[in-house]
Amino acid sequence: MKLLHRIRGPRLGTKIMLLGLTLLVVPWFSYRQLVEMEHLLIQGQSNAQLLTAEGISTLFNGREDLFNDLPVTIEDFESLYANPLQNAIRLDGSLEDWGEGVDDKALRFGSETGKADGDFQLLLGERGGQLYVHMDVIDPEHVYRNTEYLRLDNADHIRLSFIRADGDDGRVSIVFSKPGVTTAYEMQPDWRFASAGPPSNSVQGFMQETEQGYRVEFRMPLSLLGSSRYFGLALVDVDDPETGEIRRIVQTLPTAGKESFNLVVLRSPEVLNIIQGLGYSGARILVIDPQKRVRAETGTNVSRNEPVRKDNLLENVQRWFKSLRPWVHWIITGEQWTPARSLTEDAAATTEIVIGSSLEGDPIALRRSLSETQEVIMAAHPIVSRNKVIGAVVVEQNIDEILTFQRSALEQVILVSIVSLFAVFIALLAFSARLAWRIRSLRREASNAIDEYGRLRIGELQREMYAGDEIGELARSVSNMLSKLQQHNNFLESMPRTLRHEINNPLNTLSTSLQNLAEENPEVRDSKYLESAKRGVMRIGAIVQNLADAANLEESLEAEEREDIDIELLLQSYVANCRITHKDCEFIYRGAGRPVYANVSDYRIEQLLDKIIDNAIDFHRNNTPIRVQLDSYRDHLQITVANRGPLLPANAEKSLFDSMVSHRGRQNRLHFGLGLYVVRIIAERHGGIVRAMNLADASGVAIMVQLPRVATEDESSELHEQIVPKAATG
Amino acid sequence: MAKSIAIVEDDPDQRANYADAITKKGYVVRSYGSREEALAGFDQQLPDLVILDIILGEEVDAGFQLCRDLLARAPTLPVIFLTERINEIDKISGLRLGAWDYLPKPISLDYLAERISSLLRINEVRAEQAETESPTARRIGDLMLDQDALLVSWKGERIDLSGTEFRMLAKLVRAPGHAVSYESLMNATMQSLVTNNTINTHMRNIRKKFEKVDKEFACIKSEYGYGYRWSNES
Structure with a gap:
C-alpha cells in the first residue's frame, strides 16, 4: 500500500495525450475495412469473371469441331502467325493501319543481322477472310520486271506456295514492274512462266520503295488456302537488270529447294464469331485450345496507359503514401505487404498457372500484375466435350478501378486521419497545457496565500475566479475558504488590540479609583494590599501592552525607516552598555574587526538584541560568560549570541520562534513566548533569518541572526559616524 | 479665580x-459624557484646559473633532488627549491637530494633576511674555529650551514638541x-506604562522635528542597550 501511495500517476497533459492516442483506432479500423472491402470487391469480380468464363465456355461445350481444324501438333511446321487486324487495311505499303505495336511481331528472315541484301521482315494479318501480308525488304539494287519478257523470274519478285483447298499445290508469283500496284500470276512448277495467261485477281498488292529497299503489302483470300493453311513465302532477289540472274532466294522455310510449307495459324473465326460481342470494356476474352494456342480473342486491351507522373504536391504526397503503405499495412494487419502481388516474371507464371489449371479441368481465378500500378484478374474456365477438356475460356479484366478506388480511399483515410489526429493532438495539447497551467497557477496562488507560518497573505484569489468550469468552482471555493479564514485571522489578529482597548478603560477606572481611594483614606495609603492591587493593575497593563505590541509588530515594522548601520559599532556599543546594565553577567564580544553595514532600523535591531540577550541572561549558568559574535560573509552578516546553560528541548528549534511558544516553564509568568517571536519577525522583516541551536559541545545554546549586508562604501561609513557614537559612556 | x-x-x-x-487639586471641573x-458646554463658556x-460612545473620532472645534475657537487653549487609543497613527494625528499632549491610559492621577498645572502655568507664561526672550530659558549649544513656557528652538527656529516630548528632551x-x-x-514621560519602544518612538519623532528645521541635526545619539545621549558636537 505504501508503495502504491508513493507512485504518482502521470501528469494531466500526459494523461490527456494518452487518451488522445485512442484516436489511432480510427485509421486502424478504416484501413482494415478498406483491405476487407478490397478483398470483397476482388472476390466479387473474380467470381463474376469466372461466371462469365463459365458462361462462355458453355457455348463451346461439345463443339469439338471448332478446335479440330488445326493439326494437333505443330512441331513439324514453322508457323506463321496471322495477327487479327482491327481495322480495314488499305494496301499502300504502310503499316499505319495495322494497329499499334504490330510491327514488334514482325518475323525476320535472311541473314542474322537482318541488314543484308535480300533480308526481309514479314508480318501477317487476318481480317474478313483475307490474309494480309506486309514485307519490308532490304534491297538496295531492286530490279523491276521488264514487261517485254514473258519470263517472270528475271526481276525481283515474291513467290507464294500453298496447298489449295482442293489439295493441289498452289504457286503464285507477285511481280512488280514499277512502284505501285503489283501483279500476281499463278505459276508453273518451275516458277518461270505463268501457268495461265492472265494475272490472278485474287492476290492484290502494292509496292513502295524505301531507302534500303522496298515494301510490299498484299492480300489473298484465306479460302485459297483451304482449311489446312499450309503456306510458304520466298523472296527472290535479282540485282542485275541485264542478265536477270537470280542472286538470292530468301525463304520463310529453312530448307531451300524443297516444297515445304509454313503453317498459317489463325484465330478461329467461328470461335471468334461466338465470343465477339461478349467482350466488355476493360475486359478481354480469350479462347485457348489444349495446345495453349489462342484461338479467338475479343475485347479491348486490358493494359492502360500509365498516367503521366507530374511533379506536383499531390503526386509527391501520393508517392509518399505509396512508400508508406507497406509499413501501414504491416502495422495494421500484421501481414507482410506484397506490392501488386507479383511482377513480370510472376505474371508469366500466373498466366501459366491459370491456363494450365483450366486446361486440366479446374476453373480458376487469379490476380496478375501488368505493371506496378495495374493488376488484372485472370479467370479461366475449361471447355468440356465428352468429359474431355477441349479448350479454355480466359476472361481477363483490369481491376484498376478497384485498386484506384482503394488507393484513393486509402490516401484519403490516411490523410484525414493524419490531419485530424494532428488537429486533435494540437487541440488536446493546447487544452491540457491550458488546463495544467490554470491548475498550476491556481495551486501556486493558493499555496502562496498562506506563508510558512500559516499566516494569510491574501484574503481571496484573483485567478480563475470567473471561470465557469470546475476549476473556477474550485478557485471560488478555495477563495471562499481563504476569505473565511481571513475573517477569522483578522478577528484573531485584532483580538489583542481590541482586548487592550477594552481592558484599558476598566483598568484605568481601576487605577484611578485606587488612587482616589488612597487619596480619600490616608490610612490605607500604606496598606500592602493597595500596593499589591496597584502592582496587579500595572501587570495587567503590561501584559496587554506586550500583546498588542507583538500583534502590531509587523505593521509597525512596515513603517520603520531604514538606514545603513555599522552593525560592528552597534554591537560594540550595545555590549558595552550590557556590561553596565547587567553587572552580574559577563559579556564577551568578538567582532568582525571592521565595519559591517546592513540596511536596518537600528531601534529594531536593538529590540532584537534586547530579546536575545534577555533570553541568554535568563538561561545562562551563573559565572559563565555570554558570548556575542559578529561574523561577516560575502553577502550577509551573522550575529551569534551563545550562553552556557540548559539545552533546547528536542524539536524546539523550529517552534521556538513562534508566537506564544515558551519553553521557560512556569518560573517567569511575564513571558509569553513573545520575545523570540519578536526576534524572528524583526529578522525576517530585514530579509534575514534566525536560528537556534545547541552548541557543538552540548554546553549551551546559540541563537544566530543572519541579515543581508550592504557593501562597504565610503559614504555609508560617514553616515554611520553620525549615527553611532564611537564609545559608550557610563 | x-x-x-x-x-x-x-x-x-x-x-x-x-x-x-482634579477637583481636589483646586480646579473647577466640568465633565461631559x-x-x-x-459642545453645548463650550458654547456657554470656554474652559482653561x-x-x-x-472615542465617545459610538463616535470613534469625536475627540479629534472636538479638538478641532476648540482650537478653531481658541488656538492657545491647552488640549490633552487621554485615551486608550495608543496607536502611533492616532497619537500623530492628535498632536498634529494642535493638542499639547497625548496620554495613553491607564493614567496616574498624580501625573495628570502635575501636567495640568504645568500646562496652565506654561500658558500663562506664554501669554505674559509673548515673544520676548524668556528669563527661564536655558541655552545648550544651538538649543534653546524654555522649561516654563514649554518652548524649544534650534538655531533660533521654533520647534513644536508635545508635552511628553518636551519633558524627554529636557531630561x-x-x-x-x-x-x-x-x-x-x-x-x-510621566506616564505609567512605557516601554523602550515607546521611548524609541518618541525619540525618533523628536529627531524628525529637529531634522525638519536642520537637516544636519545629529545631536541625539543612540546608546544601544542603554538609552540616549545629547551630544553638542555633531
Missing part, C-alpha cells in the same frame, strides 16, 4: 475619578554628553 478644567469622557466611572482627583454635551477622550539635555538611560527617560 480657580481655573476651569473640562473633561470629556464617556465612561462615567473614569469621568468621576478624574473629576474628583458626549460630544454634543461638550480640556482633557479629551477620543536628555540636563547633562549634555552623558547617556540617559531608558528608565530615566520613561520617568520623564
